[in-house]
Amino acid sequence: MSRTHVSCNINGDDAEFLCDAGESLLDALRDEMRLMGAKEGCGTGDCGACSILMDGRLQCSCLIFAPEADGATIVTVEGIAAGDDLHPLQQCFLEGAALQCGVCTPGFIVAAKALLDRNPDPTETEVRYALAGNLCRCTGYDKIIRSVLAAAARITRETEEVLG
Amino acid sequence: MAQVHFSSNQRRLTGGAAEVEVEAETVRELLGKLEEMFPGIRAHLDRTSATAVAIDGDIIPDPIYEPVPPGAEVHFITPLAGG
Amino acid sequence: MTITEQKPSYRYVGTRPVRHDGLDKVVGKARFAADLVLPGMLHGHILRSPHAHARILSIDTARAAAMPGVRAIISGADFPDLPADDPERNMTRNLMARDKVMYEGHAVAAVAATTRRQAKEAAEAIEVTYEVLPHVLEIADAMEPGAPLLHEDMITTGVDPEPSEPSNVSNRTCYERGDVDAALAAADIVVEGEFTTKPIHQGYIEPHACVADTGQDGKTVIWCSSQGHFRVRSQTAAMLGWDTSRIKVIPAEIGGGFGGKTTIYLEPLATELSARAGRPVKLVMSRDEVFRATGPTPGSRIRLKLGATNEGRITAAVARLDYEGGAFPGVWAMLGCMCVVSPYNVENFVLEGFEVVVNKPVNAAYRAPSAPMAAFATDTLVDEIAQQVGMDPIDLRLLNCPAEGDTAPYGPKWPVIGLRECLEAIRDSEHYRSKPAAGHGRGLASGFWFNIGEASSATVNLNENGTATVVTGSPDIGGSRASMALMAAEELGIDVHAIQPVVGDTEVVGFTDVTEGSRATFATGMAVVEACRDLKGQLRGRAAKMWECDVDDVEWADGHATHSGGEHEPMALAAITAEAGRTGGPLGATASLNARGAGPAFSVQVVDVSVDDETGRVTVERYTTAQDAGTAIHPDYVEGQMQGGVVQGIGWALNEEYIHDTDGTMENPGFLDYRIPVASDLPMIETIIVEVPNPNHPYGVRGVGEVGIVPPLPALANAIHDATGARIRDLPMSPPRVLAAITAGDGDGG
Numbered sequence: 001m002s003r004t005h006v007s008c009n010i011n012g013d014d015a016e017f018l019c020d021a022g023e024s025l026l027d028a029l030r031d032e033m034r035l036m037g038a039k040e041g042c043g044t045g046d047c048g049a050c051s052i053l054m055d056g057r058l059q060c061s062c063l064i065f066a067p068e069a070d071g072a073t074i075v076t077v078e079g080i081a082a083g084d085d086l087h088p089l090q091q092c093f094l095e096g097a098a099l100q101c102g103v104c105t106p107g108f109i110v111a112a113k114a115l116l117d118r119n120p121d122p123t124e125t126e127v128r129y130a131l132a133g134n135l136c137r138c139t140g141y142d143k144i145i146r147s148v149l150a151a152a153a154r155i156t157r158e159t160e161e162v163l164g
Numbered sequence: 165m166a167q168v169h170f171s172s173n174q175r176r177l178t179g180g181a182a183e184v185e186v187e188a189e190t191v192r193e194l195l196g197k198l199e200e201m202f203p204g205i206r207a208h209l210d211r212t213s214a215t216a217v218a219i220d221g222d223i224i225p226d227p228i229y230e231p232v233p234p235g236a237e238v239h240f241i242t243p244l245a246g247g
Numbered sequence: 248m249t250i251t252e253q254k255p256s257y258r259y260v261g262t263r264p265v266r267h268d269g270l271d272k273v274v275g276k277a278r279f280a281a282d283l284v285l286p287g288m289l290h291g292h293i294l295r296s297p298h299a300h301a302r303i304l305s306i307d308t309a310r311a312a313a314m315p316g317v318r319a320i321i322s323g324a325d326f327p328d329l330p331a332d333d334p335e336r337n338m339t340r341n342l343m344a345r346d347k348v349m350y351e352g353h354a355v356a357a358v359a360a361t362t363r364r365q366a367k368e369a370a371e372a373i374e375v376t377y378e379v380l381p382h383v384l385e386i387a388d389a390m391e392p393g394a395p396l397l398h399e400d401m402i403t404t405g406v407d408p409e410p411s412e413p414s415n416v417s418n419r420t421c422y423e424r425g426d427v428d429a430a431l432a433a434a435d436i437v438v439e440g441e442f443t444t445k446p447i448h449q450g451y452i453e454p455h456a457c458v459a460d461t462g463q464d465g466k467t468v469i470w471c472s473s474q475g476h477f478r479v480r481s482q483t484a485a486m487l488g489w490d491t492s493r494i495k496v497i498p499a500e501i502g503g504g505f506g507g508k509t510t511i512y513l514e515p516l517a518t519e520l521s522a523r524a525g526r527p528v529k530l531v532m533s534r535d536e537v538f539r540a541t542g543p544t545p546g547s548r549i550r551l552k553l554g555a556t557n558e559g560r561i562t563a564a565v566a567r568l569d570y571e572g573g574a575f576p577g578v579w580a581m582l583g584c585m586c587v588v589s590p591y592n593v594e595n596f597v598l599e600g601f602e603v604v605v606n607k608p609v610n611a612a613y614r615a616p617s618a619p620m621a622a623f624a625t626d627t628l629v630d631e632i633a634q635q636v637g638m639d640p641i642d643l644r645l646l647n648c649p650a651e652g653d654t655a656p657y658g659p660k661w662p663v664i665g666l667r668e669c670l671e672a673i674r675d676s677e678h679y680r681s682k683p684a685a686g687h688g689r690g691l692a693s694g695f696w697f698n699i700g701e702a703s704s705a706t707v708n709l710n711e712n713g714t715a716t717v718v719t720g721s722p723d724i725g726g727s728r729a730s731m732a733l734m735a736a737e738e739l740g741i742d743v744h745a746i747q748p749v750v751g752d753t754e755v756v757g758f759t760d761v762t763e764g765s766r767a768t769f770a771t772g773m774a775v776v777e778a779c780r781d782l783k784g785q786l787r788g789r790a791a792k793m794w795e796c797d798v799d800d801v802e803w804a805d806g807h808a809t810h811s812g813g814e815h816e817p818m819a820l821a822a823i824t825a826e827a828g829r830t831g832g833p834l835g836a837t838a839s840l841n842a843r844g845a846g847p848a849f850s851v852q853v854v855d856v857s858v859d860d861e862t863g864r865v866t867v868e869r870y871t872t873a874q875d876a877g878t879a880i881h882p883d884y885v886e887g888q889m890q891g892g893v894v895q896g897i898g899w900a901l902n903e904e905y906i907h908d909t910d911g912t913m914e915n916p917g918f919l920d921y922r923i924p925v926a927s928d929l930p931m932i933e934t935i936i937v938e939v940p941n942p943n944h945p946y947g948v949r950g951v952g953e954v955g956i957v958p959p960l961p962a963l964a965n966a967i968h969d970a971t972g973a974r975i976r977d978l979p980m981s982p983p984r985v986l987a988a989i990t991a992g993d994g995d996g997g
Contacts, residue, residue, distance in 0.1 A: 020364075036282040037275020039502070041452040042534040046918035049452055077275035090273040094265045097883035100725035100891065102272030103279055103453040103502025125927075132927040135918060137450045137503050138725055139887055140894030141926040169658055172423040172597075176407040221659040222843050222943075225701065239658035242420070242581040244699050246764020247449075247506025247614035247953050 011079025048134030299911025352539025417576030425595030434554030453502020475761025506612030542611020665875030665939030688970025694957025699764030704757025713821025720759025726884030740806025765950020770842030844943025863986025877949030892955025
């Protein structure tokens with residue numbers, strides 16, 4: 001069977017890969033690009049462990065066919081930090097103990113970034129609903145929600161400092 | 165002397181006795197003495213997959229070499245599982 | 248918030264440093280088992296039974312073997328059949344069916360092929376001929392005379408006289424004390440009820456996964472996600488009939504377990520496929536497979552009767568606990584008996600348990616296994632007693648609260664326990680002292696779990712720059728590496744981030760039992776402390792050599808060797824390790840032990856709910872949990888265990904259940920229809936860490952992993968009753984069931 005050629009931008013770099021027509025973008029990212037940060041928890045779009053940003057929108061990569069990524073700009077958890085500088089969400093997740101086993105964490109970081117990109121000052125309820133598509137079985141969500149709120153506050157503070 | 169207590173399941177094998185006193189320094193010796201008192205009981209109690217022992221409240225999963233202090237309170241119980 | 252009884256002051260223990268393995272996990276670098284890729288690696292796929300109960304008449308692999316990319320095919324006949332008395336026999340028969348399939352999803356054959364798709368297509372091309380047998384799914388049906396038998400040779404043990412006929416009941420267990428008939432006759436109040444719960448899944452987000460690479464020397468290396476890689480090694484060896492020394496197991500990061508990864512499903516299959524194909528083989532379960540073929544916790548049917556005085560003292564308990572263990576027998580009913588009235592001093596009781604097999608997936612442990620269902624019955628009825636005698640439910644529990652030296656229902660005397668302190672912590676909490684909001688109902692419940700010790704090993708090596716590496720054999724499910732590092736830091740007196748905690752494979756660290764029973768920080772922590780204390784002795788000796796003084800004149804304090812005569816300035820650990828090559832060589836110590844004296848755990852929780860009387864939906868409005876941790880080594884991760892346990896309990900109480908159709912097919916094997924709690928379902932979970940130190944641990948640790956899941960079931964039932972007047976005795980309390988209960992005016996209308 002001939003494979004489909006896909007060109008896209010992943011985490012700021014131009015990328016190309018071959019994939020089967022019916023392959024999920026999640027499998028392509030993991031198998032072809034060896035980006036193992038996005039996880040398969042369910043394969044049916046119910047758990048959010050495979051969350052990515054595609055052209056700025058939060059998506060479950062297990063529900064997207066890999067050929068659909070042609071021409072797209074994709075951000076995975078590996079692209080959230082700026083080099084060695086962690087994103088405030090990552091820093092706050094660490095400081096706030098927002099992870100236990102850590103397998104859902106990449107999806108939460110990506111989904112929370114999608115939220116803060118469009119709503120830099122969310123309420124607790126807004127955070128809870130924005131992350132309702134991401135399952136965590138370890139934490140009961142408490143420390144995740146607190147860490148996202150802390151990151152939002154930190155980003156706001158840093159922005160104000162930059163603006164003087 | 166150790167105080168050995170039997171659950172109601174185990175009392176089927178002790179002729180109904182709920183408690184006996186046994187002089188023993190280890191669980192293995194204790195099991196031997198119980199077998200003399202209640203023939204057949206050892207096969208029931210001495211199965212690592214099926215029986216743990218509680219000595220003075222401390223639950224020990226695989227106990228036969230375990231010392232039995234004088235006056236200890238001994239129970240044979242289900243080995244615990246855990247999540 | 249932390250409530251502590253006379254705790255010594257520590258420099259590191261009790262602080263909240265960033266965990267050592269955290270960075271890799273927030274940037275996506277942490278390696279879970281499914282992330283491993285080896286050169287030449289094949290992909291496996293497992294063919295599973297479509298029937299709940301059927302005899303396998305034949306397995307024809309010819310067509311599958313001829314398909315492209317296929318390198319190996321195996322089925323039950325390719326593994327040795329263990330003798331009937333082998334304790335691992337049922338495990339092996341669960342991993343790959345022999346003769347009969349026992350539940351829908353039971354593994355029948357497996358294929359390794361070049362790609363995942365090829366493996367799947369080939370597995371589907373295997374032709375299995377079945378003779379479908381009658382099946383049985385529910386406890387009541389399975390216990391009926393004439394029910395379809397899962398095991399034709401299973402005779403109930405624990406019954407006198409021994410039955411002559413086989414049945415689906417593997418075991419009867421019983422605990423008795425006092426004269427329960429007289430006590431019930433004398434009781435002022437008798438409450439009773441029958442309670443049912445469904446099987447529910449541990450619901451870890453990472454599906455089971457492994458890679459096995461069997462070499463030409465006959466040895467295999469397995470990378471896998473498990474709660475205990477030494478058990479993976481022994482169980483894999485048992486199923487293959489191999490010597491354990493042929494198997495090395497390397498622990499990957501584990502994406503949640505909660506008891507469900509204390510046993511194995513994939514590793515012997517991947518190893519055998521790899522041995523046949525001569526290449527590494529990866530097996531990864533889908534979520535569907537996780538639900539259909541891995542360990543739910545048992546469904547249960549519990550009948551309980553409690554007698555009490557008008558003053559609120561509980562005087563009698565009669566319990567009949569039936570647990571369904573899935574297709575092979577477990578120990579669930581026995582554990583249920585041991586837990587059912589443990590938070591109460593009861594003088595007279597008969598606690599009888601029956602272990603039942605049904606044609607459903609074989610159960611695995613789930614966080615305080617068997618205790619939540621038992622507590623659901625007990626703490627619901629205790630709430631009824633409190634209501635009938637007009638007592639505050641905490642005062643009633645305090646009146647009946649066991650303490651050190653009282654006799655636990657399962658026999659031994661209680662050691663130092665913190666139930667009273669947990670009750671008082673909730674009583675004094677702002678949550679409990681404030682009234683529930685208008686229209687909200689409030690529920691309270693308590694819970695007990697044993698906690699266990701078992702075997703652990705640790706190796707601590709000091710590096711030349713004064714840092715330390717702590718290697719243990721305990722997979723880190725929820726932050727235990729940070730706890731190990733904190734205890735080592737406290738002992739050695741060096742910064743917690745100068746310590747690198749590592750989970751070692753089966754060939755680099757001594758035998759260590761599974762991370763289960765809330766034991767890792769307790770038992771493995773004990774081994775870490777013992778190794779560190781050995782090292783401190785060595786460090787004193789080296790300092791004595793450098794100072795040319797008697798070792799007895801050297802003490803260890805705050806990370807420094809100090810001279811008792813004050814003749815030398817204190818010398819830092821790094822100064823000693825820098826000279827180690829000249830003073831006797833590398834500094835390292837190993838400790839291996841059977842940890843004794845695990846401290847029993849108790850939790851008390853209070854919840855406020857609102858109930859939508861048009862839909863029956865229950866909303867958790869406020870939740871507070873108090874739990875005795877003994878000593879919290881890393882309070883963030885203690886709170887995390889408490890919160891995670893509570894929320895799993897909320898899911899169990901309100902939503903989660905296995906749903907089977909009449910053919911025995913699971914109807915909801917995905918997270919859309921098997922609904923675990925999501926962030927928008929919940930409030931913050933307020934925590935009160937109670938610290939009643941366990942005298943058997945150097946830092947007073949009790950396990951904290953499990954007991955938090957016990958109280959939510961009755962706490963929510965009691966809260967729903969308070970809000971609506973309906974007493975619901977069947978879980979889950981999902982909207983249709985709550986709506987029906989409200990509409991029917993169930994219960995006592997109180």
